[in-house]
Amino acid sequence: MKILFIAGREPAYVRNAMLLKCLEKSGHDIIDCTDSSATYPARFLKVILKFLAQKNFDCVCVGFLGQPLVPIIRKLTSKPVIFDAFLSTYDTMCFDRRRFTPDSLAGKFFFWLDRYSCTQANRILLDTDAHIEYFTKTFGLPGTTFNRVFVGADESLFYPREVKREDTKFRVFYYSSFLPLHGTEYIVQAAGRLREQKEIEFVVVGKGMMHSKVLSLAQSLGVDNIRFIDWIPYEQLPLEISRADVCLGGHFSDIDKAKRVIAGKTFQFIAMKKPVIVGDCPGNREIFIDRQNAVMVRMADAVSLADAILELSDNAALREKIAEEGYKVFIKKCNTAAIGRALAGIFNNSTS
Structure with missing residues (x-):
């Protein structure tokens, strides 16, 4: 099958990169x-021009960010359109980042854009069943048009590896673009509660919307056990993960969207056979069981997070167990082969 792939975000964006790789791995052109x-x-203009230059394809896969593209693509072709909605622009702009109110003109536009783009696609992909439920209830869409496709991780980059460290600290690793739904402030608060545990250190990588507020919070709490790193190249990220004893997958905020998804970083952590701590929410429960393949903590609860970190620092057997079982889940459901098989079934059914 020849699949035309088009997206509003760049091909290196993790979701788009995974879809491209998994589609190729499943044998499609x-x-x-x-x-x-x-x-x-500039991106939207250039991708539409590239689309117009193509005539010979069996179907179209519209990747992220595709809401503005789907209505245009639908008018330009009668071929099946599979749309990876991935997230709701309405939810992101009005409830996650809170740039607009739901009743504002912009809020109503993003609501319409999400709903209309979905009605113009033959199939819609989302990352969790919890996210599918949100779309069907919020936008009044039939659940039969949706398929769950996990974000997953590229095992050619994220794989188990042994790296020796010179220090003997118990290292807790997290990286983030500091969006509100990530709940990075709860990590800082948990670190503050563990200040007296001198053997525990935190490494937090990234910058973004909430970065200055998080740094101010750490300063106000007198937190001195977190090493903040503004940026590291993506290809060096696995090395930092490999140096960790425990990884924080999240999400940790009480924003509704945080409860519906599985953080992309979480897949990367379990791909590297690292023990993870995740928020106890419907999205994470689709692949995780508390104390079997992850430790799950209450959302927006620094005490629960601090307790989980402390327990794992004291319990090597539990760390080893959840790391091993998490890795098994990744191999079975979340690597490129597994996601490629899922996509192959969806695309084959859509064009038959």
């Missing part, structure tokens, strides 16, 4: 109509 320009208007 891919016509890549993505673009890496720095701005959305």
Whole structure:
């Protein structure tokens, strides 16, 4: 099958990169109509021009960010359109980042855009069943048009490896773009509660929307056991993960969206056979069982998170167990082969 892949975000964006790799791995021929320009208007224009230059394909896969593209693609082709919605622009802009109120003109536009783009696709992909339930209830869409496809991780980059460290600290690792739904402030608060545990250290990588507020919180709490690193190249991320004793998958906030998804970093951590701590929410429960393949903590609860970190620092057997079982889940459901099989079934059914 020849699949034309087009997206509003760049092909290196993790979700798009995984879809491209998994589609290729499942044996499909891919016509890549993505673009890496720095701005959305430039990308949207260039990908549409690339699309118009193509005539010979069996179906279209619209990757992330595809809501503005789907209505245009639908008018330009009668071929099946599989749309990876991935997230709700309405939910993101109004409830996660809180840029607009739901009743504002912009809020109503994003609501319409999410709903209309979904009605124009033959199939819609989302990352969890909890996210599918949100779309069906919020936008009044039939559940039969949706398929769950986990975010997963690329095992050619994220795989178990042994790295020796010179220090003997118990290292807790987290990285983030510091969006509100991540709940990075609860990690800082948990670190503050563990200040007296001198053997425990935190490494937090990234920058973003809430970064300055998180740093201010750490300063106000007198937290001195977190090493903040603004940025590391993506290809060096596995090395940092490999140095950790425990990884924080999240999400940890009480924002509704945080409860519906499984953080992309979580898949990367279990791909590297690291013990993970995740929020106890419907999204994470789709693959995780508390104390079997992860430790699950109450959302928006620094005490629960601190207790989990302390327990894992004292219990090597539990760390080993959840790391091993988490890795088994990854191999079975979340690596490129597993996701490729899921996508093959969806695309084959959509074009038959």
